[in-house]
Amino acid sequence: MKLRSTFWFGPADRDGFIHRSWMKNQGLPDHLFDGRPVIGICNTWSELTPCNAHFRSIAERVKRGVYEAGGFPLEFPVMSLGETLMRPTTMLFRNLVSMDVEESIRANPLDGVVLLAGCDKTTPALLMGAASCDLPAIMVSGGPMLSGKYRGEDIGSGTNVWKFSEDVRSGAMSMCDFMDAESCMSRSAGHCMTMGTASTMASVVEALGIGLPTNAAIPAVDSRRYVLAHMAGRRIVEMVREDLRMSSILTRAAFENAVRVVGAIGGSTNAVVHLLALAGRIGVDLTLDDWNELGIGVPCLVNLMPSGKYLMEDFYYAGGLPALIREMGDLIHRDAPTVNGKTMGENTADAPCYNRDVIRPFDEPLVRDGGIAVLRGNLCPDGAIIKPSAATPGLMKHRGPAVVFENIEDLHARIDDPELEIDETCVMVLKNCGPRGYPGMPEVGNMPLPPKILKRGITDMVRISDARMSGTAYGTVVLHVAPESAAGGLLALVRNGDPIELDVPARRLNLDVPESEIARRRANWQPPSPASDRGYSKLYYDHVMQADRGADLDFLVGKSGADVPRESH
Numbered sequence: 001m002k003l004r005s006t007f008w009f010g011p012a013d014r015d016g017f018i019h020r021s022w023m024k025n026q027g028l029p030d031h032l033f034d035g036r037p038v039i040g041i042c043n044t045w046s047e048l049t050p051c052n053a054h055f056r057s058i059a060e061r062v063k064r065g066v067y068e069a070g071g072f073p074l075e076f077p078v079m080s081l082g083e084t085l086m087r088p089t090t091m092l093f094r095n096l097v098s099m100d101v102e103e104s105i106r107a108n109p110l111d112g113v114v115l116l117a118g119c120d121k122t123t124p125a126l127l128m129g130a131a132s133c134d135l136p137a138i139m140v141s142g143g144p145m146l147s148g149k150y151r152g153e154d155i156g157s158g159t160n161v162w163k164f165s166e167d168v169r170s171g172a173m174s175m176c177d178f179m180d181a182e183s184c185m186s187r188s189a190g191h192c193m194t195m196g197t198a199s200t201m202a203s204v205v206e207a208l209g210i211g212l213p214t215n216a217a218i219p220a221v222d223s224r225r226y227v228l229a230h231m232a233g234r235r236i237v238e239m240v241r242e243d244l245r246m247s248s249i250l251t252r253a254a255f256e257n258a259v260r261v262v263g264a265i266g267g268s269t270n271a272v273v274h275l276l277a278l279a280g281r282i283g284v285d286l287t288l289d290d291w292n293e294l295g296i297g298v299p300c301l302v303n304l305m306p307s308g309k310y311l312m313e314d315f316y317y318a319g320g321l322p323a324l325i326r327e328m329g330d331l332i333h334r335d336a337p338t339v340n341g342k343t344m345g346e347n348t349a350d351a352p353c354y355n356r357d358v359i360r361p362f363d364e365p366l367v368r369d370g371g372i373a374v375l376r377g378n379l380c381p382d383g384a385i386i387k388p389s390a391a392t393p394g395l396m397k398h399r400g401p402a403v404v405f406e407n408i409e410d411l412h413a414r415i416d417d418p419e420l421e422i423d424e425t426c427v428m429v430l431k432n433c434g435p436r437g438y439p440g441m442p443e444v445g446n447m448p449l450p451p452k453i454l455k456r457g458i459t460d461m462v463r464i465s466d467a468r469m470s471g472t473a474y475g476t477v478v479l480h481v482a483p484e485s486a487a488g489g490l491l492a493l494v495r496n497g498d499p500i501e502l503d504v505p506a507r508r509l510n511l512d513v514p515e516s517e518i519a520r521r522r523a524n525w526q527p528p529s530p531a532s533d534r535g536y537s538k539l540y541y542d543h544v545m546q547a548d549r550g551a552d553l554d555f556l557v558g559k560s561g562a563d564v565p566r567e568s569h
């Protein structure tokens with residue numbers, strides 16, 4: 001088989017000279033250009049992305065494996081997305097990074113790629129971009145941090161930030177103790193070690209079969225993470241020789257496995273938009289409603305924060321994702337192919353479980369219904385979601401008056417006001433935080449509760465928005481309302497005091513206001529102006545689809561393969 005890279009490095013002519021000669025300035029010997037598989041290592045390393053700051057050493061291990069198997073590794077950078085620093089939200093840039101990845105792969109002499117991702121959006125961005133080229137690919141996740149340790153207790157990334165900050169606001173924790181917890185939480189390389197979005201997406205990678213077994217949970221600093229990277233380097237060379245492309249792995253069965261695994265791990269709601277967008281790229285018909293249907297009967301078996309009490313390190317020592325998938329029985333398509341050449345069933349048939357409190361037996365789940373619930377109703381005709389395993393059971397059926405915040409600034413300005421008219425029966429509503437409205441659909445849906453409510457020991461209320469929420473967060477939080485308010489969804493017309501009815505068992509969310517009044521309000525409604533009239537933000541605003549379509553850009557749906565017939569000189 002003539003490899004793609006030989007069209008660059010093979011010819012004995014002027015162009016071949018140019019392609020080889022400049023590469024040789026890096027000290028690369030002749031024999032590397034002899035037609036062997038050229039493997040790109042797509043790296044999201046950045047010191048601005050602390051979760052991915054150790055990736056240069058992971059890339060070195062991938063290179064070892066590639067060389068060992070007779071390949072030629074070439075590491076290249078793409079834009080990195082650090083969840084903790086970037087404004088207004090990394091989600092605004094997920095699609096931009098996917099374009100960077102897609103074009104970098106297609107434009108260069110690569111036969112296969114190893115994708116290095118960790119912090120939340122880096123995983124879907126790399127998978128989406130690579131899927132649109134459809135070369136052989138393996139993802140290696142960077143691994144979670146070691147468990148946080150604070151005064152004898154395990155504390156989890158994100159989850160304990162939300163808890164501690166509410167404790168400070170209610171007066172239960174001093175600011176001095178709060179500051180002290182900072183360095184106790186993040187004490188090693190790696191991404192968030194709760195079952196937040198990064199760990200969820202690393203689990204999705206393994207469940208899709210696009211990462212090697214055990215990819216999800218090995219801590220970033222555990223030597224076995226380096227072994228995994230080394231073995232991925234070896235395996236990608238074989239995959240190129242077998243012409244095993246992403247589209248052969250990312251089938252409908254693989255997506256069904258991933259959706260169910262998200263339920264069984266109590267995974268992040270963010271997996272919904274990312275998997276919908278990825279399916280759109282690779283050409284698999286996955287819809288928001290599939291989340292309801294596939295989630296039925298999936299119990300949450302993994303006892304990790306934010307739904308439970310342990311952390312990713314514990315999950316790995318308990319057997320990790322292979323043990324969980326084995327426990328899931330017939331809920332998993334066992335014949336789904338994976339990147340190591342074996343089926344999901346073969347990879348997990350004998351996977352041992354070493355701790356039954358961390359990975360629960362199927363009939364003793366942490367939560368009986370672990371899936372993500374998709375709601376419909378006049379407030380969300382195109383859907384909204386809620387994670388029942390992180391919500392308060394007593395609020396799953398609730399009717400109450402709306403307390404409306406027009407945008408994030410309005411929320412920040414008024415939430416701590418003692419005069420705010422609100423009690424625990426109210427439904428908090430936040431507008432203009434969707435894909436177009438913010439822009440970028442940030443993780444602000446888990447609005448903080450007013451201090452006067454927290455001080456009474458109440459820790460949860462129904463909250464509704466067109467935003468997302470951090471995968472490390474919890475509460476009775478309805479997210480991803482579509483259409484969003486900035487696109488003219490009914491959410492835009494909600495006013496203080498309007499009755500809202502949430503019924504999660506019936507999958508319903510309704511605004512109980514007469515049609516005539518809604519029509520009157522709509523006639524007076526003006527869409528907010530876009531945040532920017534130039535650059536990427538403008539492109540995003542003009543083309544982003546709603547949450548029920550994965551918030552991808554409309555012109556990025558699908559794939560174009562990796563062919564580029566024209567030379568550059």
Ligand code: FES
Nearest residue numbers: 051119191192198
């Ligand atoms: Fe990077 Fe949580 S902030 S994974």
